[in-house]
Amino acid sequence: MGGLESLFSNVLNLNYKQVIMWIIGGILIYLAIKKKMEPTLLLPIGFGAILVNLPLSGAINQTVDGVVQEGPISILFNNGIANELFPLLLFVGIGAMIDFGPLLSNPKLMIFGAAAQFGIFFTLSMASLFGFELKDAASIAIIGAADGPTSIFVANYFGTKYIGAIIVAAYSYMALVPIVQPPVIKLLTTKKERRIRMEYQAGNVSKTAKIIFPIFVTILTGLVAPNAVALIGFLMFGNLIRECGVLDSLSKTAQSVLSNLITLFLGITIAEKMQADAFLDPTTLLILGLGLVAFIFDTAGGVLFAKLINLFSKKKLNPMIGAAGISAFPMSARVVHKLGLQEDSSNFLLTHTIGINVSGQIASVIAGGLILNLIAR
Secondary structure (H helix, E strand, O other): OOHHHHHHHHHHOOOHHHHHHHHHHHHHHHHHHHHOOOHHHHHHHHHHHHHHHHHHHOOOOOOOOOOOEEEEHHHHHHHHHHOOOOHHHHHHHHHHOOOOOHHHHHHHHHHHHHHOOHHHHHHHHHHHOOOOHHHHHHHHHHHHOOOOOHHHHHHHHOOOOOOOHHHHHHHHHHOOOHHHHHHHHHOOOOOOOOOOOOOOOOOOOHHHHHHHHHHHHHHHHHHHHHHHHHHHHHHHHHHHHOHHHHHHHHHHHHHHHHHHHHHHHHHHHHHHOHHHHHOOOOHHHHHHHHHHHHHHHHHHHHHHHEEEEEHHHHOOHHHHHHHHHHOOOOHHHHHHHHHHHHHHHOOOHHHHHHHHHHHHHHHHHHHHHHHHHHHOO
């Protein structure tokens, strides 16, 4: 009878908002499994949303001998996200995956990564106009970086109460790159522009250059945007492990085991901020909308910058490559490459887009650091 009484009691404690969160969690799980949209992220986020919205969920709080204690999800959040540990560890894995060779062989690609951060600063202004405090507006704007760890780092640094919505928006739009970017790119380019072929002149990038690059970028970022040095430092440390040539086993571990494990923990831990009462608020929808605006304007900024260069250049660029300047690595590079193949089956843009995409990874972290520096905590 005790079990039935407990069941009835929990059902009575259930409210419609929690049921809505179950549905949202189910949708995220469906997108992860059926549509294969970033399953390592959306599946744990979706399951976590259900887990924390069960009545009196022991995942959030547990009562032991009459004393309320933190549950496992709250412990993971406070010790993994609240202190930025998970995002930083994830950046080690991401850094170990990135090959900066295409960027180093054509350094001018870096400027496209910078241009594609326009949406961040545009959305910062918009969010302020909608009445968000400057720190909250800055946290929301970073969604446009399409970089989950940076979004978590900035939002947590400013202590915004909207961190749950911001994190879900950041990772959701990363997963939706193949859906969001193509319409924006096609709207801003002509068929003739999308068919422009670009020759790739492979540069001879030495091993020494690849080793020096992460060290140099870390030092430069530390001087320009000190608050970003932790993010860029862990990213570049992961890359240094990859390129040094003496830590191959650690590089492989960082690329696979570490990054996958941290991503899973990160996804399910995010759910701590997806409890129904806090998450289901009109403000959440506004944040999701502003995040989409940031994402669209980042894409547009990169494309329009490439078109601007074409006005003054004899050797024309395919303006689609500018869209790869967002930080969603390597999804955005692949999306632009695929669009190029759709227009011309022998037009291979992947080498160009990969170089721009990794520059966007660096640029998004620096942009986040600049915002941290410009806005007092």
